[in-house]
Amino acid sequence: MSDWAVKRFWTDVNVVPDKGGFAVKLDGRPVKTPAKAALVVPTQAMGQAVAEEWRAIDEKIDPNVMPFTRSANAAIDKVRVQFDDVAEMLAAYGGSDLLCYRATHPDPLIDRQAQGWDPLLDWADDTFGARLRPTAGIMPVEQDAAALRALAAPLHDATPFELTALHDLIALSGSLVLGLAVAAGRLSAEDGWALSRIDEVWQAEQWGEDEDAMQAASVKKDAFQHAHLFYKLSKDGALV
The missing domain is CATH 1.10.3580.10 (ATP12 ATPase)
Known part of the structure; x- marks a missing residue:
């Protein structure tokens, strides 16, 4: 996922170990940040918090109700650099x-x-x-x-x-x-x-x-x- 999609297209959301952290995957495809970096978070608990936001999406993706995803994106795309x-x-x-x-x-x-x-x-x-x-x-x-x-x-x-x-x-x-x-x-x-x-x-x-x-x-x-x-x-x- 390199950009916010308009509508939900996935069925399964999973948290898997990745690069010393934990990645969230949608039907096996890794979520990426707006800057197209891998969204890999430091703890499994954070991965689950992010995953729950993606599981909760009913139809359209609304970043305004996904605070953990937004913060993780900011950490990777902005603060890290x-x-x-x-x-x-x-x-x-x-x-x-x-x-x-x-x-x-x-x-x-x-x-x-x-x-x-x-x-x-x-x-x-x-x-x-x-x-x-x-x-x-x-x-x-x-x-x-x-x-x-x-x-x-x-x-x-x-x-x-x-x-x-x-x-x-x-x-x-x-x-x-x-x-x-x-x-x-x-x-x-x-x-x-x-x-x-x-x-x-x-x-x-x-x-x-x-x-x-x-x-x-x-x-x-x-x-x-x-x-x-x-x-x-x-x-x-x-x-x-």
Whole structure:
């Protein structure tokens, strides 16, 4: 399969070992990415997740409801071929990490941020030897270069599939530390998303919820949770 077909044409979907990973085959024919590379994923569990999406197709193929296939394609066609650039782009989040930019008022919001975010900054220090400094307001704070290098290291050590998941965990939350914490199991995806939304939730509590903003946040939350599942499947095949 080199392109998305218009309609289903296969009967059987199987996951088979292939090139040190696992390939999905449709009636014995290998699925390929949009760039015509072999769609070979690192774990059998990920292969099964991709295969289930192809089995679920009733008639027409809709990539919008095939998140594991889309993420696998991105890992192979995009992240793998520009791995260092992606890793460096994500590492840059450490210099402006969400967790470091705190409110100047009111006190309840300041306290909520400190209670939620300070333990994660401590975790980054304990885990990576990377101490980021928080600041009040929007003026940028220059972080220690050694700390930023330490936080960048796990990105460069990741596989393309892991980095694909980390991309969304970090970009959607606005925090390198929070994304790494969810990937490492320090936080659940649910808790990680909630901690990334402290400011937005506070504003909604004060002024009421905006329906469009809520809908956009729901879409992003689903993508964040998918990224966590994709990371787990990429690493060890376990959804725990």
